[in-house]
Amino acid sequence: MAVSAGVTNEHEGPTDHTRWLKPQGTLRAVFLFVDFSDAVGTSAELTERKDRFATSVGDWMRSASYGKANLSTTFTSSWRRMPRAQSAYAGYHQTFDGHRSYLQDAVNASDAVVDFRNVDLVYVISPRTATTINVSSALIAPTGLGLMADGVERRFAVNLGTSVDDWDYKLVNHETGHLFGLPDLYTYGQPWPQLHEPVGGWDLMGLISAPAPDHLAWHKWKMGWLNDSQISCRTARGKTSATLTPLGTTGGLKTAVVKVTPHRAIVVENRQVSPQDVTSPCFRPGVLVYAVDTTVGGGNRPVTVLDRTPNNAVAGCSPEHAELGNATLVSVNQQLTDAASGVRVRLTAVSGGNRTVEVSW
Ligand SMILES: [Zn+2]
Known part of the structure; x- marks a missing residue:
């Protein structure tokens, strides 16, 4: 899934790289672990998720790109507390503003331990007990509507909700594909399968x-x-x-x-x-x-x-x-x-x- 503001969504035509992230060279990614007063993350879960994504996401991208795209990944080392209870974010994935607001809260919560000047894309992980944060989706923000921190704007982010347990690390690569301008190839509004x-x-x-x-x-x-x-x-x-x-x-x-x-x-x-x-x-x-x-x-x-x-x-x-x-x-x-x-x-x-x-x- 991808959310964008007031523009056409991802398509198969030439990619406008003033809008989407150019999938070439070294891309610096940070994974932010954020939790909530009503859904507290455990160190075991943080370690398990970090181990799961540390090399798999980048390896997949490097191999699929013939070495043309390299993901350099860093992780925050502890859960950072979000300002609101997880239940307060209900519906976050349904609008651009709701999604952006959730991700900006995560960036703010992590700002003390991350220098966002050194980051090209942001992944936000929540605990699996935070069941309100279920859908994972990509944020591709137009200039001026991105995430602000450390005096820079970051326009590319993905929230990883509980659905990451259904699809594993390739979900991260899928959502990153949206940041690169790739469209969903399954059909919206159709029943499974x-x-x-x-x-x-x-x-x-x-x-x-x-x-x-x-x-x-x-x-x-x-x-x-x-x-x-x-x-x-x-x-x-x-x-x-x-x-x-x-x-x-x-x-x-x-x-x-x-x-x-x-x-x-x-x-x-x-x-x-x-x-x-x-x-x-x-x-x-x-x-x-x-x-x-x-x-x-x-x-x-x-x-x-x-x-x-x-x-x-x-x-x-x-x-x-x-x-x-x-x-x-x-x-x-x-x-x-x-x-x-x-x-x-x-x-x-x-x-x-x-x-x-x-x-x-
Ligand atoms: Zn998608």
Whole structure:
């Protein structure tokens, strides 16, 4: 989830880095532990959460970014007391102002022990007994509406509520993805498990708990983790052959893209088991094909995976990602066609981890 003030939310178009955090180089993050008079944190919980996030969040980001984004993390060493009882923050996540107010209180409570001049992004953790603080969400503040401390404004923060226990450290990476301008790929307002229909578990901005949540190549390109030379793009009708290296390896051609309208593209990538993924029968490594729509924001289907096997879920897997777990092209001559544009993608060769595709329009 992300809250923003009076502007369009995260989308799949080019990222405006005057608004969103640039996900490159060393990013200095501080984790603030804050508790409440009616929900007191314990030292055991602080240690457990610190151990859980100390390396996992940064390792995931470093690996997914091919070393282009490095999170330097520090933690406050004790719980700092918030000025109000946790129950007083009810509804904090429903408005920008409520969220900002909660986070500003946390910054104020920690100001004596943190120099915010040395911080690029702020994570705020509350005790699991503070059940009012359940939803975790990202704050992307316009200039002038950020968090103030030590004479500086900090515009990027995430509160980590009790939901972090449901999703573990990858929730932190998901919320950080919003700070980087990535949209939610699950659908707002849909019941479970249908909300995961658009992309299932193929990207961290979709189903966080899926076995293969590495970021889509489109996201890696949007964040500058892939460069233009790693994208084969066509904007005219015709036929292209491209040999794609696995998304999880460094270097090589990663994506074939056909821009079919000014705001819609068909994207082809080679998903083998990335370092961010775990081998699982619930996803079939292969050529993944999806449509990107830059006219809609997060929660409104900005990405839709094309399914080679519609109405055929992988048996025995969680319903949120079982249907698309076998969406990929896995054998030579298997193909997929995007009905709206007529773009056809055919797997023509398999060589080690590489996959050659023919893309026709
Ligand atoms: Zn989200």
